[in-house]
Amino acid sequence: MQTFYTIALLLTGVILSNIIKQLVPRIPEAFILIIVGVILSFTPAFHNFELRPEFFMLVVIAPIMFIDGQKQSFNRIRQRFRVVFFLSVVLAGASALVVGILTNNFETKWTLPVAIALAAIVTPTDAVAVKSMTSGTAMPENVNEALELESLFNDATGLVILDLALSVLQNGTFSAITGVEHFIFVALGGVIIGIIAGFLIVSLRVNLNMRANNPETIIIPISLLTPFLVYLLAEHLGTSGILAVVATGMVHNWESERLRLTSTRVQLTSATVWNTISSFLNSVVFLFLGVTLPMVWKDFIQMGTMTIAQLIGISLLIYLSMLAIRYWWSVHENPDNPDHFLGPHDKSVHQLWSRIFAISGVHGTVTLAMAFSLPTRIGGHPFPYREELIVIATLVILISMLVSAISLPLMLPVKTTEYSLADIDHVRNKMVDYATLQLRDTIDDHAVREALTEQLQSQKGALNGQIIDFDEYQELMFETKDFIVTYIHGPSISAKYSLEVVNIYEKILNNFVAPNFNPREHFANRVHYIFKKNFKKVSGLCKHALWHVKNGQITKHQRTVARQKWLAAQPSDTFQQRLDVRDALLELNNEVIDSTDKYLDDVLRGRLLRKQSNNQYINLVRRSINRYCSMVRHDYNKQAVFVSSDLYIQAFQQEYNFIQRGVSRGVITPEMATVLYDEINQAQSLQLQRTQQLQIITS
Structure with a gap:
């Protein structure tokens, strides 16, 4: 149950953070998640929580790195290998060495291996955190690419350097040759294991995909298990599990390129599952950081004023030195080298991009996990200054996040798009209405026509009963x-039906009260209206029940006998006249339905010709009229109406045609078209899947 409560609280934290983000969009999402994590730390499940690095690296970091690896390709890594190597290995190693030496000189009580261990801990950067700080701004593409390539492998570099430092502390000796050999074995071994395991798993998936009847039920579980199995295998063999899962992810990217448009259902489902997991895990990373802060703070305040000041000074020194190293490294890259990582630039732009790259070296929860991974005892003695190292790592994380959150939005331009959400809504509404009209003209069955209309209108995302302009709704009603x-x-109806039938139908129409969709109506008035309406309905039911009790017509048999007696007492011609009037009313009602449908279709068509997209109220009027016509038929029990897949395919094809014509005429931008095409694809896949399920149920 403890595991269940933990997962439930993490999910709650992610949901709460997303809600807060909508209310306070200016605060970076990472900070919101950290604050929510601090709140979660007061719950019993996370009270006195201390991060377990083995669990964290396996369950959280390994899947994230596997997903990041799938976003890369062998060709890209091969083409940018120099950039990857210099950013993830050389820059990370140089930063660790410089920071270690500075820290060792500043804190004379520490040995060099302890300082190097701290430097290794603060080496990894977090591209996800940077994106959280810069949402809404336009990060230069080449800087963004450099940050992604750097964070892809520098986690492993930091882990290897930390392992070397701990080995020196354990054995008391250090050999440069042994260290380099160990580094090569761990790093290269992890990559080789990841590639081999990746190709074996991909081969298994491809074979199962070709032979299985329902491949997604086999392929996707294998995909979900892949990063955990590869990470555990690499770590068991003494190599880097992080590099192994990244390499395996790149092999899976190769698999997607190889399959292309085959096994589309498996690929789409797998992509959706992994995107959801990625979003959740990236949020959980910052939740864990927030959850661990109270424990770190508790240790921090117990260290005394002088120690606290000293730790803050060391943290600032480490951050500033790493900032300087990153800036110097990027500003002095050779612009004549065709493979320079910031791309072509003049001097002023180069300096700006170098500053952005330097400040974007944000540190995240991997740094904290490495700090908590420090053993409590080493070489038979308590690990020296373990609590201080954890506090410094936490302070460096917070300083880097605060500096980037303040500086980057000031340095980067605001992200702009060629369209707004209002533009998308405008085009989407017209697209749906156009497809609706095209299909309505071809469908004779009213029930099918209305069912298809309701389904297509749901693409607009409007809630049932919501209306944009109540005045227009009333006027059209x-x-x-x-x-x-x-x-x-009119003459056609007068020639076909008696005046009595027409007058009865008009009387029913005059008694019909359309539903009130006014969103501006006062809440108290709406409550009063609902209470009055339901009270009247309950009162009528009570009077009806009392009449049945008074006249002895309680059971179904008693009511049937009483009705038969009443029918026997009626003159035969009078009864037949009643039946004729009823049949005439029903037939007239059908003609009213068809004529009203055409009238409302013409209203909608006219608004589309005038480029008007706010047409939701027309569908609400149509819904109200359908309700009235159902009352005339005494058809109160809604039955499911089956709409064939062919009609949905035709409807979505009409939406495609609408977008294509808009693009060709220049009224819809390619970017907007891409968004709408994606929406149509998803709606089509979902609707066809539901139709297939309905066919299976009803067959």
């Missing part, structure tokens, strides 16, 4: 009722 009155008194 009155106009539609006037149209019906005029229609039933």
